[in-house]
Amino acid sequence: MRLFVIPISTRQALIYARPLRRGPSQAPSIHEKITQKAAETWAKWEEADKGWKKHLVSWGNRVQQRIPYQEWGLKSIPSLESARRVDESHGTKKVDVLFPGNAIRPEKLRTMLQAIATERQDLHRRRMWLSLLVTPLTIPIGLIPLVPNVPFFYLVYRAWSHGRALNGSKHLEVLLERDLLNPTSHPGLEELYARRVSYALESTGVGKPISEMVEEVEKSDDRLLLRMKDAKKLASILEAPDLALEAERAIIQVEEELKTQTKKEGEDGTSDKKST
Template sequence: MRLFLIPISTRRALIYARPLRKDIAKELSMLDRVTTKAAQQWAKWEEAESGWKKQLVTWGNKVQQRIPFEEWGLKSIPSLKSQQKVDKEHGSKKIDLLFPGNAVHVEKIPSLLHKIATERQEFHKSKMRWSLGTAPLTAPFALIPVIPNIPFFYLVYRGWSHWRALNGSRHLEYLVDKKLLNPISLSGLEQLYSKRTSSALDNTPINTPAAEMIEDIEQSEERVLLKMSDAKELANILDAPELALEAERAIVQVGEQLEAQKAQKKAQQSNSDEKKGS
């Protein structure tokens, strides 16, 4: 397993795990088989041109886009137990963590990852219990002919998703606490972030030394560092094709959140001005 730390904005980052070839189990677990089967069925429904299948897929894809990118990132990290099954040395050796050394202080990586690992654990735990506990209550929907019990499958999926994120967060916390991470600044990432930081921050030239660039990032207000086109470049640099979708999702979500915050501040300022004028 190899970890990637991808700064999305000057304040938020995506953590993502990519399995190495030797990490891939020869035999799929029951959960993996069920998940694969469900993915294949979903793919078939995506081919439908109309009807409830098409509507379901359209709705489902929108729902998945709303799932926080932090959850997707944690879900990419396997549980500690499952990783130890495919790699007997896991837990006794360090794991490589690739990151841009001109966008993140290497000394601050442990605290940053600890925050990412722990800040949503209780949320995922409570949501997992609620989703899986509520799913049986949707049994009456199964009586409807032709259409599958969509509420049941949705709640089970969300419960499973929170379970995966919870296990991933605990695994990440374990790696941080045991000091099993080996941070490696990748030159390809540094080159990308030099360009993007210079573009996002007005007074930061592209050739700014790494230490100064990090300081500029930390002292600036929150801004998105990456463009949508960078998602595929990140995937190429890190040799992780599946990372492109996760990076795109994170860029969109952070961008929308920052725009919403700006609109809220503007509205508050407008209300404040109106009160002063009255």
């Protein structure tokens, strides 16, 4: 398994685990079979031209876009048990963590990963159990003929999603506790971020030394670093096709957050001027 830490802005980063490669003799788990079946069913529904399937897919895609990118990132990390089923030696050897050294200071990477691993654990645990507790209340809706029990399936999905994110965060925490992470600044990421940091901070030149560039990133306010077209570049650089979608989702969410923050600060500034 390999972990990637992708700075989306100067203050926010996406963590992503490249999917484990299962050996030809290893049978998929029950969880993987269910997930695959659900994905195939959803793909068929996406082909519908009209009717409740089309409306459900449209609504479902919007819901997924609103799920925080942090949750998607943690979900990409398999549980420790799942990783061990694929590789028995997992948990005893180092795991590479690739990141751009000119956007994240290596000495601070561990602190960042510790925060990613622990900050949302309570949230995912609470919402997983809440979804499971509320799910039985939706069962009567399933008695209505020809109407899919959307609330039931939504709550089951959210419970599963929070559970996956919780397991991923615990796995990352174990790797940190056992000192099994091997941070490595990736040359391809450095090249991409040299241009993006230079553009975002304006005063920073592309050819600046890594130590100076990362220092300016740390001193700056929160600014978006990546553009939508960078998502596919990242996937290509790191040889992780599924990363493109996760990066796009993170870029959209962080950009919206920063715009909202800027708008709020502008409104607060206007209010302060009026009060004086």
